[in-house]
Amino acid sequence: MNRSTRLMLTAAMASFVLSPALVSTGQETPRPRAGLTAIQTKDAVRIAGGSLAEIRKKDEATKRSDGDRREYVVAVERLTDKNLVEGAEAPARAVVTTYRYLDDTTVYATVDLTSGRTVDVKTVQHMQTPLSDGEFEAAKALARERSEEIKALADRFGKRLEVYAQFSQYTPDGDDRVHRVVHLLYRVDKRDLSAPRPVVDLTTREVRVPKPEAVDDTGEVRPVRKK
Numbered sequence: 001m002n003r004s005t006r007l008m009l010t011a012a013m014a015s016f017v018l019s020p021a022l023v024s025t026g027q028e029t030p031r032p033r034a035g036l037t038a039i040q041t042k043d044a045v046r047i048a049g050g051s052l053a054e055i056r057k058k059d060e061a062t063k064r065s066d067g068d069r070r071e072y073v074v075a076v077e078r079l080t081d082k083n084l085v086e087g088a089e090a091p092a093r094a095v096v097t098t099y100r101y102l103d104d105t106t107v108y109a110t111v112d113l114t115s116g117r118t119v120d121v122k123t124v125q126h127m128q129t130p131l132s133d134g135e136f137e138a139a140k141a142l143a144r145e146r147s148e149e150i151k152a153l154a155d156r157f158g159k160r161l162e163v164y165a166q167f168s169q170y171t172p173d174g175d176d177r178v179h180r181v182v183h184l185l186y187r188v189d190k191r192d193l194s195a196p197r198p199v200v201d202l203t204t205r206e207v208r209v210p211k212p213e214a215v216d217d218t219g220e221v222r223p224v225r226k227k
Contacts, residue, residue, distance in 0.1 A: 035077070035078030035080075036076065036077075036078050036094060040078075040092070040094065040113055041076050041094075043113055043116070044076050044094040044096050044111050044113060045073055045076060045096055047096075047109075047111040047112075047113070047116055047117065047118055048096035048098065048109035048111050048118060050118070051109050051111075051118035051121055052071070052098060052107060052109065055107075055121070067102050068101045068102045069102070070100075070101040070102075070138075071098055071099070071100045071101070072098065072099050072132040072134040072135050073096060073097070073098055073132060073134070074097040074098065074099050074106070074129055074130055074131075074132045075095075075096075075097040075130065075132075076094055076095075076096050076097075077094060077095050077097075078093070078094050079093040079094055079095050079110060092112070092113035092114050093110060093111065093112050093113065093119070094110070094111055094113060095108055095109070095110050095111075096108075096109045096111060097129070099129050099132065099135075099180075101202075101203065103125065104125055104126050104176070104177045104178055104203075105123050105124065105125050106123070106124045106125075106127045106129045107121065107122070107123050108120075108121070108122045108123075108124075109121050125176075126171070126176050126177065126178055127178070128169045128178055129169075129178075130167075131165070131167040131180070131182065135180065135182070135202055136165055136182065138202065139165065139182035139184060139200040139202060140163055140184065142200050142202075142205060142207055143184055143198040143200055143207055146207040147196070147198055147207055147209050149196050149209055150196060150198055150209070153186065153196065157188050160188050160189055161186060161187070161188055162186070162187040162188070163184055163185070163186055163187075164184070164185045164186075164187065165182050165183065165184055165185070166182075166183040166185070167180075167181070167182055167183075168181045168183065169181065177203065178203075179201055179202075179203040179204070180201075180202045180203050181199060181200065181201050181202065181203075182199075182200045182202060183197065183198075183199050183200075184197065184198050184199075184200065185197055194212060195211070195212045196209050197209070197210065
């Protein structure tokens with residue numbers, strides 16, 4: 001992996017209303033995924049979670065009380081067998097993708113929904129992995145917690161305030177860890193706000209709220225001309 005700074009902004013915007021994902025502090029019901037019912041999705045996460053717990057028991061690093069315990073389900077996808085005879089029923093299997101902050105690891109657990117067992121587990125370190133629903137919620141909470149400006153904004157507008165996200169990942173020079181960064185954008189009554197636009201580094205839990213260079217009468221940001 002190239003250690004020079006690499007920034008990858010996603011073109012898609014994440015919706016404000018997102019379902020919670022599996023985190024280290026508990027397990028919630030994820031939203032149904034394509035090809036899987038809500039019950040199958042929940043079962044897949046539960047089965048994979050049991051296997052991940054066994055891995056953590058064997059991993060000395062994860063036993064440290066001061067370690068980063070955050071884990072999030074990134075995706076749950078039905079596994080299809082392309083070699084099946086036409087008309088045959090595919091095995092009820094799914095792949096659960098989980099991101100672990102402790103060692104910047106993406107875990108792929110293949111589960112058999114019929115037997116309730118994990119049949120395969122693969123791990124990849126320092127891989128750029130999509131943002132999970134749970135991480136988006138965590139980014140919003142961090143912004144409110146660590147910025148008085150964001151807290152005041154949320155208190156003022158309440159449910160009228162919508163939040164969107166742009167997700168970026170980069171590897172700092174001299175570091176293998178991929179930093180997961182969420183850029184938050186706010187909207188009130190279908191009107192986009194030019195500021196504040198906090199930048200939340202989920203890897204370090206740091207929150208930065210850049211100040212716009214200038215704002216015109218309509219509230220839009222405009223660059224300051226150099227003399």
